[in-house]
Amino acid sequence: MRSFPWMVALLLIGCRLPDSRTAVEHEREAEHHRAQADRARAAIRIAETTRPMPSANEAISDPGAPAGEIAAGRAAYEIQTAADHEKVAQQLRHEAEILCQRVPPSQWRTCPINLPFTVEKFSSGYRLRPGGSAAAESLRGEIGCAIARSRIDRSEEQSACPLFAPGASVRVVDRIPGGSEGPFIEISGAAPTELERRIELLRKR
Secondary structure, rough: OOOOOOHHHHHOOOOOOOOOOOOOHHHHHHHHHHHHHHHHHHHHHHHHHHHHOOHHHHHOOOOOHHHHHHHHHHHHHHHHHHHHHHHHHHHHHHHHHHHHHHOOOOOOOOOOOOOOOOOEOOOOOEEEEEOOOOHHHHHHHHHHHHHHHHOOOOHHHHOOHHOOOOOOOOEEEOOOOOOOEEEEEEEOOOOHHHHHHHHHHHOOO
8 A cells, every 4th residue: 555645744743842942943943844845855856756667566566655755745744844833933923022012112121120129938939029110010011021022032131030940930919918019020930949049140130
């Protein structure tokens, strides 16, 4: 039984794209897979022009898929994988566009935590009270925009920002139990030692 290119491609497509990649990284992956597809298509052309005509016995027995069909399956897989990466990259860029549309570009910062800030530990992480007089809603917008933009491309500054500690969950609250007025930035879910390291780096900025 002959194999068909789409059947070969179906067998090759088996892994999900990792969520942690940025839009730029997805776009680079897409370029790589499209280049691989071009190589596979070149292999198809070579197979079509160099493969000898099968004998009668070979045509009947057909022990496996010809090289051209395997290459066609590979090309289909690479094209589909490239399209998947491009789709994710477009989604990430679109999300950033939406989340940043209410934040003036002059306020786009990688780590929008104003100095000086105070820090206190709570049950599941750390609570920061940034300096200045920004309203909670404005701070939410800036942080949401910063996080969305971090999913487009990475920067060195992110490695020193508590907002981007691996596993961190971030939220802005207007007040905390006991009635203290904010806004406060609550960061939880990340390893305490990593959060503490980043907080200290931010203090020295």
